[in-house]
Amino acid sequence: MSEDKKKKIIKTIKIDVDKCNGCRACEVICSSFHASPKYSSNNPARSRIRVIRDPYRDLYVPVYAGEYTVAECAGRDKYTIDGKEYDECLFCRASCPSRDAFKEPDSGLPLKCDMCEGEDEPLCVKWCMVDALTVEEREEDVDEEEVSPEELEIGLESLADKYGIEKLRDIVARMSEKD
Ligand code: SF4
Ligand code: SF4
Numbered sequence: 001m002s003e004d005k006k007k008k009i010i011k012t013i014k015i016d017v018d019k020c021n022g023c024r025a026c027e028v029i030c031s032s033f034h035a036s037p038k039y040s041s042n043n044p045a046r047s048r049i050r051v052i053r054d055p056y057r058d059l060y061v062p063v064y065a066g067e068y069t070v071a072e073c074a075g076r077d078k079y080t081i082d083g084k085e086y087d088e089c090l091f092c093r094a095s096c097p098s099r100d101a102f103k104e105p106d107s108g109l110p111l112k113c114d115m116c117e118g119e120d121e122p123l124c125v126k127w128c129m130v131d132a133l134t135v136e137e138r139e140e141d142v143d144e145e146e147v148s149p150e151e152l153e154i155g156l157e158s159l160a161d162k163y164g165i166e167k168l169r170d171i172v173a174r175m176s177e178k179d
Contacts, residue, residue, distance in 0.1 A: 005141040011115060012136050013122060015062050019132035022053045022060035026124035026133065033116060033123050045105045048113040049124050052090050059084055062132065065102040066093030068110035 027044035034048065035041045044050070052061040073096070077088040095102035095110035102111045116122045125133045 005143065008140050008142045010138050010140050013064065013125060014134050014136045016132050016134070017061055019130045020051065020060040020062055021130060022051055022055065023129070024051050025127045025129070026062060027051060029123045029127045043105070046111070048102070048111050050101055057084060061086070061090050063091065064093055064113045065095060065111045067112065069094040069096045072096050072098035
């Protein structure tokens, strides 16, 4: 068996909750960048980053859209950090059946952060004036075979499970008409 290892640069966005002031510029630029045509509109409900805001408690939590999950979890814990109470769901990145977060408002399809594919820098990071969002890079070893994950297939499969293949086909057809 081949022991070949390749290096892969993994980029992640680090969130500093204490610096976030809830301005929502990140939501505006993300939804605008992903509008079709690009920059034609902005609607935070279409953003891949959402800022959970509770100004009375000075609580702002930016959360990135992660993977779609077919089943809701059982986690309903509360956390107290620096005297502020957080619901466990606040930190969750999943688009899940029990809440509306990270779902495209018209189709209900799950949204996922794509790190602003094609841009030099994630736009939410660029637009965050207080550096609550910063890019971090790390290098990881990957096996040769792991270089082409079948993420797309897995994503489509779970969507087909949820919406049915007919509806998925309709949605894809409508999306290609818009282009
Ligand atoms: S742009 Fe920065 S400060 Fe404004 S809401 Fe987003 S993360 Fe918070
Ligand atoms: S990195 Fe890009 S796609 Fe991801 S949340 Fe930020 S603006 Fe949206």
